[in-house]
Amino acid sequence: MPDIISVIRNRRSVRKFKDKPVEDSKLLRILEAGRWAPSGLNNQPWRFLVIQDKDLQSKISRYTKYGRIITGANLLIVVLMDTADSYNRDKDLMATGAAIQNMLLEACVLGIGSCWLGEIVNQKSHVQKLLELDSDLELLAALAFGYPACKPISCRKKLKNLIIYPDLKSKDNKSLYRDGQ
Amino acid sequence: MPDIISVIRNRRSVRKFKDKPVEDSKLLRILEAGRWAPSGLNNQPWRFLVIQDKDLQSKISRYTKYGRIITGANLLIVVLMDTADSYNRDKDLMATGAAIQNMLLEACVLGIGSCWLGEIVNQKSHVQKLLELDSDLELLAALAFGYPACKPISCRKKLKNLIIYPDLKSKDNKSLYRDGQ
Numbered sequence: 001m002p003d004i005i006s007v008i009r010n011r012r013s014v015r016k017f018k019d020k021p022v023e024d025s026k027l028l029r030i031l032e033a034g035r036w037a038p039s040g041l042n043n044q045p046w047r048f049l050v051i052q053d054k055d056l057q058s059k060i061s062r063y064t065k066y067g068r069i070i071t072g073a074n075l076l077i078v079v080l081m082d083t084a085d086s087y088n089r090d091k092d093l094m095a096t097g098a099a100i101q102n103m104l105l106e107a108c109v110l111g112i113g114s115c116w117l118g119e120i121v122n123q124k125s126h127v128q129k130l131l132e133l134d135s136d137l138e139l140l141a142a143l144a145f146g147y148p149a150c151k152p153i154s155c156r157k158k159l160k161n162l163i164i165y166p167d168l169k170s171k172d173n174k175s176l177y178r179d180g181q
Numbered sequence: 182m183p184d185i186i187s188v189i190r191n192r193r194s195v196r197k198f199k200d201k202p203v204e205d206s207k208l209l210r211i212l213e214a215g216r217w218a219p220s221g222l223n224n225q226p227w228r229f230l231v232i233q234d235k236d237l238q239s240k241i242s243r244y245t246k247y248g249r250i251i252t253g254a255n256l257l258i259v260v261l262m263d264t265a266d267s268y269n270r271d272k273d274l275m276a277t278g279a280a281i282q283n284m285l286l287e288a289c290v291l292g293i294g295s296c297w298l299g300e301i302v303n304q305k306s307h308v309q310k311l312l313e314l315d316s317d318l319e320l321l322a323a324l325a326f327g328y329p330a331c332k333p334i335s336c337r338k339k340l341k342n343l344i345i346y347p348d349l350k351s352k353d354n355k356s357l358y359r360d361g362q
């Protein structure tokens with residue numbers, strides 16, 4: 001079986017990209033990965049807007065302090081929620097997060113770096129206007145893709161700091177995590 | 182590189198499980214996959230409560246109409262958000278969705294079926310009380326795991342129905358998706 005845990009562990013946000021286009025075949029695989037995420041009642045509220053246009057990227061970049069990542073990307077996937085297809089905002093947001101993660105992982109496997117940009121939603125009304133989106137479409141994130149020009153690092157909390165132990169939990173497997181990472 | 186797209190496409194919600202425990206080594210890998218999800222400002226708002234206790238599962242099962250999946254599971258991971266670590270609810274929900282998807286994918290690779298249960302959050306205050314959780318911990322989902330006793334099917338919208346084409350998008354690659362799935 002595929003070693004997904006290695007991809008999950010080694011994927012990092014890439015913020016600098018080579019001047020090399022992302023092939024259509026790879027773009028399609030990234031979108032396909034997003035398409036197959038799970039969602040509550042299988043409502044699939046996510047929508048994807050694909051941008052490979054430096055002029056338009058430059059216009060969008062004005063609405064986030066991370067604009068340089070957007071202008072430097074070879075491919076931008078703007079992730080939207082179709083609020084007409086939404087049935088529970090919290091669950092739809094989690095489902096869209098799952099779709100995004102699928103895309104980031106698949107990109108990583110294809111040798112494509114990615115950066116999940118969330119800060120831009122602070123200016124969502126401006127971006128939605130710029131992109132002339134229907135009023136049902138809400139900006140949730142922008143994903144920048146491209147061949148990596150650098151090798152970034154990151155870290156995570158230790159597992160023992162993520163595990164909750166209520167008194168009611170009968171099986172004492174704290175030791176499982178205590179010695180872990 | 183690992184063939185993640187096949188796992189993404191073939192993973193399905195499993196609602197019936199064999200009477201066979203999930204090994205601790207597999208549980209740890211599932212949690213490890215969740216741990217390495219991306220989050221805004223790397224705030225990692227997710228927390229995991231691991232339950233392998235049929236009595237407790239039975240008590241929890243009363244708070245969802247999908248209770249039978251909870252009682253039938255060999256492992257339940259209750260996914261919580263630490264609201265004290267939250268900085269933006271929308272982004273934290275998406276990040277937690279990414280962590281959940283990591284766990285579902287890793288479980289699939291390990292031969293473990295899973296079901297993401299969201300309906301239970303309608304009764305979150307009762308579940309939080311039952312589990313004696315700190316007030317900072319908010320129930321976001323329950324993930325049921327176990328060795329699959331059935332082979333479920335599912336489907337997704339076609340890619341062409343997920344792609345948004347604003348007038349501004351200069352590169353006309355509609356044909357890319359039109360003939361796709």
